[in-house]
Amino acid sequence: MNLEDQIQNLPTGPGVYLMRDQAGKVLYIGKAKNLRNRVRTYFGKSGDARFLLQFLMPKVRQVETFLTDTEKEALILENTLIKKHKPRHNIDLKDDKTYFSLRFSIQDKFPKLTLVRRVKRDGARYFGPYASSAAVKETLRILRSLFPLRTCNDANFRNRSRPCLNFQIKKCLGPCCGLVSPEKYGQLVQEVILFLEGKNSQLIELLQERMTAASENLDFEEAARIRDQIGSVEQTLEKQKAVSPTPNDQDVFAFHRQGDAWEFQILFCRRGILVGNKSFHFSRINLPEEEALSAFLRQYYAEEPSIPHEVLLPLPVEDEALFAEWLSEKRGGKVEVHAPRRGEKKSLVEMARKNAEHAFQKKVDEGENLSLLLQELKQKLRLRTLPHRIECFDISNLFGTLAVGSKVSFRDGKPDPSQYRHYRVHAPSFPDDYAMMYEVLKRRYAKLETDQEKPDLLVVDGGKGQLNVALAVLDELGLRDLSAVGLAKDKGPVAKKITERTADKIYLPNVKDPILLGRSGALRYLQRIRDEAHRFAITYHKKLRGKRGFQTLLDEIPGIGGVKKKALLREFGNLQKMQEASAERLGQVKPLTRKDAQTVFAFFHPPHGNCGMRNADCGMKDTKA
Ligand code: SF4
Known part of the structure; x- marks a missing residue:
């Protein structure tokens, strides 16, 4: 039966509806007084259709309903089903045990x-x-x-x-x-x-x-x-501050919304005194304001927190009377629910709204608002889609030896260690960062077809050169639709004027000059991913270095034979001391010549980009970009 026929045959009584996709996965759950009329609104040209059609409707293939005797029963069942299925388009208040x-x-x-x-x-x-x-x-x-x-x-x-x-x-x-x-x-x-x-x-x-x-x-x-x-x-x-003239207990609700990101705020007023507040953040919620508020209230009070005499709302909700009845039953006494239009109560709602806006802005400033962050990245990096999954690569080696590559993966702002990979690079034995990056990327993306989830964005640690390597690999593998950028440190005059962290440059495909994102949450997020890739590569590199041993490592230094090697070992005793020695100090070790000393010093201090380290671990100069 097609969707239209399904809707025509829906019952007209109260109940709960579940919208499912092709695979039967529940996308959205709602309750209604009249199931058929309610579901129809999603397919109309106004009302909920405005918000939901674009995101939800194209995926809906099936509408399932549960009839209930009363609308109140529907409300309770809706909460239970949301907890069970956790649909992507519903507001789902995680079990909050912090009250x-x-x-x-x-x-x-x-x-x-x-x-x-x-x-x-x-x-x-x-x-x-x-x-x-x-x-x-x-x-x-x-x-x-x-x-x-x-x-x-x-x-x-x-x-x-x-x-x-x-x-x-x-x-x-x-x-x-x-x-x-x-x-x-x-x-x-x-x-x-x-x-x-x-x-x-x-x-x-x-x-x-x-x-x-x-x-x-x-x-x-x-x-x-x-x-x-x-x-x-x-x-x-x-010390207790009175905010309301009423001696009753009140919960005051308000929200701040930007796009599909929401911040709900509750002020708890007890006997006129503000005893606390609480913020809840949701992203990727494309519901009309009234429906989002109503859904939030139902979820919040389903957890059975203390229920006050009065609930103040920023706007009227359709099922206000039903909601008040449900709360009164839970409280064992009358509960009033309404949206004040003027006076002290309206001021309280406004206070809650300001708090919601402030909490929202704080999260944006701290880069915590993932939805906005991803939108910002999409816009600034000129991407086709939101970069939900980002993979970042880094190379670490010591003068071409023990070269390793790392891949880290972030999903919706969080690291996903199950998708982290190390690569032991076989390519050249001399320090060629591009060739090493080429090998690692080719090995990773040749396997892409077998992966369940493709990345939305590939980030390489480096500048134009590394980005071009990435683009060449994607081109060879027929993956031109995968977006790639390079993130490089800048040590130029701009970096000296502003702090080094904010001067990192981003290279985009087919764009001549790199872009600077300043002090944005988007840049901090990319830096965090890049630093994680670096950490992951360095850890592996050090592990290999430890296994290989000090003596064997010295074999890699051109022109340093057995006698000179032994002299160095005798003089310094361990790798760290040798690494820390200046060329002049190395030259004092007999029988090393001045040229030998410079070779040994250069071995331990190659230009940065060949070792992959950019912190106190190495101190090498960055040549990427
Ligand atoms: S009732 Fe008071 S004095 Fe007695 S045990 Fe309890 S706390 Fe101690």
């Missing part, structure tokens, strides 16, 4: 406060969420310094015959051994709750009343303790 909440076991006779990742409906009170463990640990530390609650676990608590050290240092009232009444401990619990609820004035009033009562009862020691506690609480509360 922390404080659990106060108020159902116990002597409650304790603990740090938890999951909020359960178990009779305890939960406070948070806190986006970082540092934030929640700081809150716990403050609470323990202000309120002497028990900290031991339940088993320990039940089996104590004597209070622990916490009692001695006045950090616990000793409920394990009956040293405090449930009523007195209950007062403490009440104070902690007021503190965590942000009911600052009520807490201070309560403490003041207790202080007065203690002094009226002539318990001056207790009155002094409460006085100090009031001072500490006031100091701590001063």
